Amino acid sequence: MSLIEDLNWRHACKAYDPTKKVSQDDLNKIVEAARLAPTSSGLQPFKVIVLKDSELRDQIAPTALNADCVRECSHILVFAAWDRYTAERIDTVYDLTTDVRDLPRGRFVNYTDKLKEMYLDEAADANFAHIARQTYIALGLALAQAAELKIDSTPAEGFDNAAVDRVLGLQELGLKSVSLMYIGYADKERDWLAPMKKVRQPLEEFVVEM
Numbered sequence: 001m002s003l004i005e006d007l008n009w010r011h012a013c014k015a016y017d018p019t020k021k022v023s024q025d026d027l028n029k030i031v032e033a034a035r036l037a038p039t040s041s042g043l044q045p046f047k048v049i050v051l052k053d054s055e056l057r058d059q060i061a062p063t064a065l066n067a068d069c070v071r072e073c074s075h076i077l078v079f080a081a082w083d084r085y086t087a088e089r090i091d092t093v094y095d096l097t098t099d100v101r102d103l104p105r106g107r108f109v110n111y112t113d114k115l116k117e118m119y120l121d122e123a124a125d126a127n128f129a130h131i132a133r134q135t136y137i138a139l140g141l142a143l144a145q146a147a148e149l150k151i152d153s154t155p156a157e158g159f160d161n162a163a164v165d166r167v168l169g170l171q172e173l174g175l176k177s178v179s180l181m182y183i184g185y186a187d188k189e190r191d192w193l194a195p196m197k198k199v200r201q202p203l204e205e206f207v208v209e210m
Contacts, residue, residue, distance in 0.1 A: 003144065008198060010147035012154045013182070015190035018072040022183055026149050027075060030183065033145035034077070037138035041115055043093050045085065045131045046138070047175060049078035049168065059167045064180075065158030073154070074184035077142065078168065079135040080175040084127045085119035128176065135178045146183055152191075154182040 022030075027050070034048050051057065052075055060076075061067040070076065082089060094112050098105050119127060139155055146153040157179050164170070164177045186194055200206070 003148070006144065006147040009150070010143065010153065011193050011196075011198065013073075013152035013184070013186045013191055014066065014069070014154070014193045015187040016069060016072040016074070016152065016182065016184040017187040020074065020185035022074040022151055022185075026151060027183075029149065030142050030145045030151070031077070034079075034138040034142040037141045039134045039137065040130070041111075042097065043085075043090065043115075043134075045082040045089070046135045046178070047080050047173070048138070048142075049080055049170075051076040051078055051168075056167055060159070060164055063160035063163040064156065066154070066156070069154055069156075069182045070180075072184070072187075073182035075182075077181040077183065078164065078177055079139055079179045079181070080165075080168075080170055080173075080177050081128065081131040081135050083171075083174050083176050084124060085115075085122075085131065087116050087120060090115050090119075132176075132178045139179055139181060142181055146181075151183055152186045156180040156182060 031048055031050065035044075039045065051060075054071075057070050057076065061070040064070045090112050094108050095105055097103075098107050119130075122130075143153055143155060159177075159180060161177045164180075165175075168177070170177060188194065
């Protein structure tokens with residue numbers, strides 16, 4: 001199938017079959033799609049946390065709009081952004097870049113100095129907002145990869161971020177949760193959205209040509 005066909009197939013699954021699990025191989029492909037996502041200046045300022053543990057899910061579930069999905073899906077991917085840009089984080093990324101490309105460290109110092117000038121003194125809210133936006137690109141690619149594998153998924157922002165951060169100990173990792181992605185296989189009897197037609201704006205209304 002083509003990507004467009006895969007995207008027409010997928011929907012935000014509303015109920016999962018807890019007896020069906022995503023294989024490790026397919027899980028790896030979904031995570032790899034997120035890892036390969038483009039990010040601003042190549043900084044990749046977030047982590048993807050793969051959540052399997054049922055006790056942790058039980059703690060998170062009451063904070064989510066669809067608690068059953070949290071408990072019953074095969075895995076939850078937590079897209080967790082850096083809490084802010086730092087000089088050390090920027091340098092670490094560009095040290096890796098030069099090492100992988102067999103370039104001398106410091107090759108991009110003029111550029112990294114500009115990044116530090118832009119971000120390090122920026123207000124905390126604006127700083128985190130820029131970082132958080134990078135995670136949505138990765139989320140979109142992960143959703144597309146799941147669709148290609150015919151794995152059901154649900155992107156979710158309807159949860160208590162502070163509670164998720166606390167349960168998963170994200171503050172200690174310098175991270176903050178942004179979104180969740182449930183993956184698994186739909187319970188066809190309870191997934192009420194599955195038989196409904198996909199609704200999107202007509203192309204002529206969605207696109208503005210100038």
